[in-house]
Amino acid sequence: MESDISTLVTAAATVGFVHTVLGPDHYLPFVAMSKSGQWSIIKTAIITFICGVGHVAGSIVLGLLGVSLGLALGKLEAFEAFRGDIAAWGLIILGLLYTAWGVVHAVKNRPHTHIHLHKEGEHEHLHEHIEDHGHVHKVKGKALFSPWALFIIFVFGPCESLIPLLMYPASEGSTIGLVLVTLVFAIATIGTMLAIVLGASYGIKMIPMKKLERFTHAIAGVTILLCGISIQFLGL
Numbered sequence: 001m002e003s004d005i006s007t008l009v010t011a012a013a014t015v016g017f018v019h020t021v022l023g024p025d026h027y028l029p030f031v032a033m034s035k036s037g038q039w040s041i042i043k044t045a046i047i048t049f050i051c052g053v054g055h056v057a058g059s060i061v062l063g064l065l066g067v068s069l070g071l072a073l074g075k076l077e078a079f080e081a082f083r084g085d086i087a088a089w090g091l092i093i094l095g096l097l098y099t100a101w102g103v104v105h106a107v108k109n110r111p112h113t114h115i116h117l118h119k120e121g122e123h124e125h126l127h128e129h130i131e132d133h134g135h136v137h138k139v140k141g142k143a144l145f146s147p148w149a150l151f152i153i154f155v156f157g158p159c160e161s162l163i164p165l166l167m168y169p170a171s172e173g174s175t176i177g178l179v180l181v182t183l184v185f186a187i188a189t190i191g192t193m194l195a196i197v198l199g200a201s202y203g204i205k206m207i208p209m210k211k212l213e214r215f216t217h218a219i220a221g222v223t224i225l226l227c228g229i230s231i232q233f234l235g236l
Contacts, residue, residue: 030047095225098217
């Protein structure tokens with residue numbers, strides 16, 4: 001029995017790591033929104049952690065209900081697939097809206113010239129509405145595309161492998177084994193999300209992107225859109 005549990009624990013850590021790495025939706029939206037929203041590393045970590053907890057918790061609660069009520073595995077898998085469709089379409093819709101808003105944002109902030117009159121004459125200089133001006137349209141964008149939109153989507157997003165491959169087999173052994181396997185899977189998933197998001201976010205902050213700065217919202221929108229498409233139509 002102990003050998004079976006240790007095998008499942010190892011499998012939980014492996015599956016948690018692999019399914020996160022192979023699912024770009026687990027990290028790319030956070031990296032993109034961290035850049036476009038100019039989040040600090042701490043804020044990025046907190047948002048990623050909260051969304052990761054919501055992502056894992058949804059499947060854990062469903063799996064525990066299935067185990068305790070003796071529900072057929074097939075029914076749970078069907079419901080998980082339905083949740084996955086909702087999450088994928090949520091990313092697609094959010095990505096489309098964010099991309100459209102990002103394009104408008106970029107157009108409004110395109111470089112332009114100002115003419116200044118002086119006693120000596122007049123001159124003109126190039127002016128850009130960069131992010132640190134804090135215009136009204138930037139504030140509206142932050143309110144509309146807040147991290148809570150990602151959190152809601154991630155709560156619906158299932159961990160497809162957790163229930164059939166780990167929770168149900170572990171429940172046949174002991175309650176302690178079930179808790180341990182679930183906990184290890186959650187730590188592996190959220191830990192991998194944090195490692196990738198923080199590493200990528202830090203790396204991107206080191207890259208000078210002044211000329212592309214006004215396009216970061218549109219780029220973030222396209223990134224989220226592609227993540228949703230990859231889930232819904234490519235099965236990633």
